[in-house]
Amino acid sequence: MTDSNQSNGHSSVRERIEQGLARRHRKEKIFRGLGIASIAFGILVVALLFTDIISKGAGAFRQTAIELQITYDPAVLGIDKVDHESLTWANFTGVIRESLRARFPEVSGRSDKRELYSMVSSGAPFTLRDRLEANPELLGKTEQVWLAADDDVDTFVKSLDDSKEGFRGRTSEMMAGWIQQLLKSGELKRRFNTAFFTNGDSREPEQAGIRAALVGSLLTLLVTLVLSFPIGVAAAIYLEEYAPKNRWTDLIEVNINNLAAVPSIVFGLLGLAIFINFFELPRSAPLVGGLVLTLMTLPTIIISSRAALKAVPPSIREAAMGMGASRMQVVFHHVLPLAMPGMLTGAIIGMAQALGETAPLLMIGMVAFIVDVPGGVTDPATVLPVQIFLWADSPERAFVERTSAAIMVLLSFLIVMNASAVWLRKKLERRW
Amino acid sequence: MNKRPVNKKIVASALAALTIAASQAALAARDHISIVGSSTVYPFTTTVAERFSRGTQFNTPVVESTGTGGGMKLFCQGVGENTPDITGASRRIKQSELDNCHKNGIDVVEVQVGFDGIAVANSKDAEQLSLSRKDLFLALAKQVPNPDGSETLVANPYKTWKDVNPALPAHKIEVLGPPPTSGTRDAFAELVMEHGCETIPMIAKMEKDKKKVVCQTLREDGAYVEAGENDNLIVNKLVADHNALGIFGFSYLDQNTDKIQGSKIDGESPTFESIADHSYPVSRPLFIYVKKSHVGVVPGMKQFLAEFTSERAWGEEGYLADKGMIPMPTAKRQQVLANVRKLNALSNLAQK
Numbered sequence: 177m178t179d180s181n182q183s184n185g186h187s188s189v190r191e192r193i194e195q196g197l198a199r200r201h202r203k204e205k206i207f208r209g210l211g212i213a214s215i216a217f218g219i220l221v222v223a224l225l226f227t228d229i230i231s232k233g234a235g236a237f238r239q240t241a242i243e244l245q246i247t248y249d250p251a252v253l254g255i256d257k258v259d260h261e262s263l264t265w266a267n268f269t270g271v272i273r274e275s276l277r278a279r280f281p282e283v284s285g286r287s288d289k290r291e292l293y294s295m296v297s298s299g300a301p302f303t304l305r306d307r308l309e310a311n312p313e314l315l316g317k318t319e320q321v322w323l324a325a326d327d328d329v330d331t332f333v334k335s336l337d338d339s340k341e342g343f344r345g346r347t348s349e350m351m352a353g354w355i356q357q358l359l360k361s362g363e364l365k366r367r368f369n370t371a372f373f374t375n376g377d378s379r380e381p382e383q384a385g386i387r388a389a390l391v392g393s394l395l396t397l398l399v400t401l402v403l404s405f406p407i408g409v410a411a412a413i414y415l416e417e418y419a420p421k422n423r424w425t426d427l428i429e430v431n432i433n434n435l436a437a438v439p440s441i442v443f444g445l446l447g448l449a450i451f452i453n454f455f456e457l458p459r460s461a462p463l464v465g466g467l468v469l470t471l472m473t474l475p476t477i478i479i480s481s482r483a484a485l486k487a488v489p490p491s492i493r494e495a496a497m498g499m500g501a502s503r504m505q506v507v508f509h510h511v512l513p514l515a516m517p518g519m520l521t522g523a524i525i526g527m528a529q530a531l532g533e534t535a536p537l538l539m540i541g542m543v544a545f546i547v548d549v550p551g552g553v554t555d556p557a558t559v560l561p562v563q564i565f566l567w568a569d570s571p572e573r574a575f576v577e578r579t580s581a582a583i584m585v586l587l588s589f590l591i592v593m594n595a596s597a598v599w600l601r602k603k604l605e606r607r608w
Numbered sequence: 609m610n611k612r613p614v615n616k617k618i619v620a621s622a623l624a625a626l627t628i629a630a631s632q633a634a635l636a637a638r639d640h641i642s643i644v645g646s647s648t649v650y651p652f653t654t655t656v657a658e659r660f661s662r663g664t665q666f667n668t669p670v671v672e673s674t675g676t677g678g679g680m681k682l683f684c685q686g687v688g689e690n691t692p693d694i695t696g697a698s699r700r701i702k703q704s705e706l707d708n709c710h711k712n713g714i715d716v717v718e719v720q721v722g723f724d725g726i727a728v729a730n731s732k733d734a735e736q737l738s739l740s741r742k743d744l745f746l747a748l749a750k751q752v753p754n755p756d757g758s759e760t761l762v763a764n765p766y767k768t769w770k771d772v773n774p775a776l777p778a779h780k781i782e783v784l785g786p787p788p789t790s791g792t793r794d795a796f797a798e799l800v801m802e803h804g805c806e807t808i809p810m811i812a813k814m815e816k817d818k819k820k821v822v823c824q825t826l827r828e829d830g831a832y833v834e835a836g837e838n839d840n841l842i843v844n845k846l847v848a849d850h851n852a853l854g855i856f857g858f859s860y861l862d863q864n865t866d867k868i869q870g871s872k873i874d875g876e877s878p879t880f881e882s883i884a885d886h887s888y889p890v891s892r893p894l895f896i897y898v899k900k901s902h903v904g905v906v907p908g909m910k911q912f913l914a915e916f917t918s919e920r921a922w923g924e925e926g927y928l929a930d931k932g933m934i935p936m937p938t939a940k941r942q943q944v945l946a947n948v949r950k951l952n953a954l955s956n957l958a959q960k
Contacts (some may be wrong), residue, residue: 264665290925298927302662335866345865379655379931456690459642460670538674541644545654545671547661556640556670566673569838571651571859571932576840 229587233580239369239382240330242296242358244275247318248308258312266308268301272323279363280354291351297324299371299383322367327381327574329355333364334577343573372581376547377563381574384567386582388549392462392542392557393531393589399466399553400473400530405523407470408477412519415478416485417507436475443472444536452540459541460556468536473526480522484515517604524597528590534561560586638689641669641912645679646791647837648724648857649696649894652933653916659927660915666908669694676791683897684709693902693909697895698724698791703957715900715953719913720944721922723934725858725883725891726796727870728783734850735777737769738872741889745804746772747781748832750825759810764827784835784842785826785855795892796855797824800873803889843868858883858891859932883934891934900953917945 252270255262276292277283283292300323307321308314325333328346332355335343344352358364375385419425447468451457457464488511496506537543543562550557558566560582567579643653650673661668674682676697683695684705701709701718709716728744730737746752747769751761769776786793805811805823814822826832835842839856846854847867854868858878861870870878874889882888896916903909915921922928924935936944 294930343866346863377654379651379658452690458638459690460672541642541670541672543672543674545650545657545673547658547668568840569647569673571839571857571863573863 229580229583233577233582233584235334236372236577236581237369238366239371240325240333241322241365241367242325242329243320243322243363243365244272244279244296245318246271246275246304246321248304248315249274250316253315255315258308258315260309263305263309266305268304271304272296272300288350291348292354295326295329295351295354297326297382298380299378300324322365324371324382325364327572329364330382331573333359333366346573372578376549377545377558377566378547381570381572381578384575384578386560386563386585388546389558389560389563389582390585391549392465392546393559395462395550395553395557396465396469396542396559397527397531399463400469401523401527403466403470404473404477404526408474408523408526409481409519411474412478412481412485413507413512416482417503417511432475432478436479439535440472440533441535441539443468444539446471447536448539458554458556460544460546460558461554462542462550462557463553464540465537465542465557465559466553468540469530469533472533472536473530476526476529477519477522480525481515481519484518484522485511487518488514514606517601520604521597521601524593524600528593528597531559531589531593532561532586534559534565537562560589639907640667641694641906641908642692643669643671643694643696643896644674644682644692645672645694645696645896646676646698646894647673648676648698648791649721649896651859651931652721652894652928653694653696653896655928655931656912656916656921659921660908660912663915664908664911666911669908669912675789677789680705680708680897683899684712684714686712687714687899687901689906691899693899693906694912695897697897698892699794700893700895700957701897701954706954706957717898717900717948717951718954719896719898719917719948720893720936720940721896721916721933722894722928722936723883723891724894724932725878725888725934726792726799726855727858727861727878727890728853728855728873729846729861729868729870729878730853731846731850732867732869734779736869736871737776737853738875739776740773740874741800741804742807743769743773743776743804744800744873745808745823748783748826749801749805749822750827751822753808753810761822764829764831766831779851781831782833782849782852783831783855784833784845784852786837786839787834790837792855792857796890797826799890799892801826857932858934862932880929880934894933897954898951900951903951913948917941917948 249271250256252274253266253268254270255266273289273293276296277289280292283289303323304321329351332342332344332347332352342352347355355364371383372385374387375383376388378384415425415428447464451464451467452459457467492510492514493506496510501509534543537559541556542558543565544556544558545566546556546558548555564579564582564586567575567582641657643657645653650671653669654671657669657671660666672679672692676699679692679695679697680701683692685691701716706716728737728739746764747766749764752764752766754760754762755765766772766781768778768780770778772781785796802820802823805819811819811822833852835845835854839860842854842856843860843864846852853871858880861868861878862880876882876888878888878890883891898909898913903913918926920926922933922935922941924938926935929935935941
């Protein structure tokens, strides 16, 4: 408002505008407030999710172990030399029982002894086998070994944090007594849970690990990346740089956009029909998983690659053409390098999406119990989100915290992938 | 001109991927056992699979959790290395499924492995309920006999447990249970609902097809909540909502006895012992079905079956009992074992 307006006696106009101004400012404040509120709500939800997962899952990184005095007695083991063949049949369970009986000599009676033996994980004999195989000179000697405790013991010990009584559902009075006794003397302790990172899946929570699923995820993603990135980029270049604009290319474009929104289970059904039933590729293999996820991520990669190509200013193409470059030289020498950061970002986001998929893998047999770590793309494998799903559905208490711990691992992978997408874009991006 | 290698690299990697794919088409015979089927049997098959691979030189069998029906479909698809060797089932095979198997040239060996109890439970902070199967039927069926005594069916009018049976508390009826795709739901419909409605004379004399619909259709007005396949989820919801009851497998009750308690059904609490001696009425048999022609072809099939049917696995003190499976009586175990050793194929369902 200028002074001349005022002097012309339009004070009522000015008043009205000032009133309106106040209203407009108020509206802006409300809008800003709403924006902040929605972001705050988002952060709150994420914070809740993370605290819930971390508070539930943190316990899984530490596993209760029992320190036992183990004698590798050849008589009990039933072997006289250390080689792979004889170790397979050696009675390591007997050695552990011997040691438990020596620690609690007062325990007698069949059922009491059975209870005593059940304190140690059923995987412990294999720990000892591996130890002896690695150190053959231990045969006949005695040493102190930390062995994983059974998951019921683990659950009980961890529940003591929350209440004095602890969760006694699966732990008898007698067993609780032994545990308290061992806890006091320091023979029962929570130690770092290496098995969680080195083992495959197991029905015994204390032996269950994410390694097989992690390797399976990496193999599957590798196949997906190797297939979907070149195909996606090639399709995008053709559609953007070469293809004529006509009804056919419009139709293709609509279809690509459509495919990006198709529920992922549909790709799984397609994979089952084509790759497994028709091409007879093996079930549960990362190869087939990668092929299915390729189909799923291709639209994402094509769309983002096309957007990246579109963002390269036409002046660069024109300048290159003007210098006498051929169409292909223009694309590969000038446009593609400039569009690459955007394409990589799209690819990484597509990969991150593929990393979290379970539904399409259900149909092709990757929702499975896998103990052995896969060694190649045709070995049976599962992936991290499937492992989380399977554990979430298991009745054993100790799987609850392992589920959350596996979610933490998956989340950290996603964060690393998305952060690297941001970093790549920042680093390689060029502005005009 | 130095950008050309990028182009070549892309082509090379695409070619490499195609070669991998092509070489796999000619894959040699499968060297691990492939198992599909019920999610209820899954914890037990996987336990056996793990012990089996540790005790022998064979690869660990791959166990997929596909549901009973889905497993049967895959299993009966045909014979060959791309079809599963074994499927788990939380109910007996249906005649239609068996016919489908026979049509595709599959000889099926039936192995009953044990029992599973279904528990109806609520939060430990609420009082333990003592229900009859008739109470459960009246509380959960979509249509019930008219409470005024006339012999007609009406939409279920009951709002609280007290309405159903004056001896029960006046809590709102709210039951969380599995969706229709679940084997647990099938078993609940058969063992509880059907049995409960047979006790009502008016329904008992109905003709078979109509009776089945009346007996097995659950109400859809919010009193029965389909809470998904995940039983742990139901357990968590029970802890949050003291008035709600939940329906799930016995193993989940066994692992969470500090938070929830099983309701008595027909006067019996769900415990390991009461399910094993069948005094607790809601238990169902668990099966695995084996493809006879794969035994001896896929490495380790015989040994796997031997492990599953060994005393240390399915016996009274076996490791499967520890996982929550209820063992069969000794005589029944011996009978099944003899059948497994001979690999007698199932010809029709009349034989048992």
